[in-house]
Amino acid sequence: MFRNRNFLMGLGIGLMISSFIFMILPTKNQDDFSTKDQSKPLSIQEIKEAANKYGYQLYTKEEIEQIKNKNQTQSQPYKDQGTPISFRIEKGMSTNEIADLLYKQRIIKDKQEFIEILQKQGLVKEIKAGTYSYSPEMTMNDVIVLITNKP
Structure with missing residues (x-):
C-alpha cells in the first residue's frame, strides 16, 4: 500500500512541476503569429x-x-444581323440536343433556361420535328411556340 502511495505522490508532484514549467516558459510558436513578415508587404x-x-x-x-x-x-445572337436563320429538328432529338442546336446557332442565349421553360410549360413532348425559320426579332418564347405548334 505504501509503495503505491509513494508512486502516486511522485507522479502527482511531477505533473505539477511540469505544468508550472510549461506555464512559465514561452513556446516558440507564440511569436510566429504576431511578428512574422508584417513589416514588408x-x-x-x-x-x-x-x-x-x-x-x-x-x-x-x-x-x-x-x-x-x-x-x-x-455570344451575340444573330438578331443584330437581321438575317433569318433556318434550323432543322430531327425526329427523336432530345430536349438537350435541341437546346444545344439552338444555342450553337445563337438563337437562344441560355440552354438551361430554354429547357426549364419547356419543362414548366409541359411542352417537352410537344416539340415537332421539321425545318424552321427563325427571325431575328423573335424571343425565346416565340421560338418555343414555333417549334411546338408546327402543322
Missing part, C-alpha cells in the same frame, strides 16, 4: 507568382472588362 509580382503557383490567374480591372466585352460580342 508583398509586391504585386509576388502575389501573382503565388496565385500562379496554386493555379489561379490575376487580372486587372481593364483586362476583366476587355474579356467581358470580347465574350459578349462572341
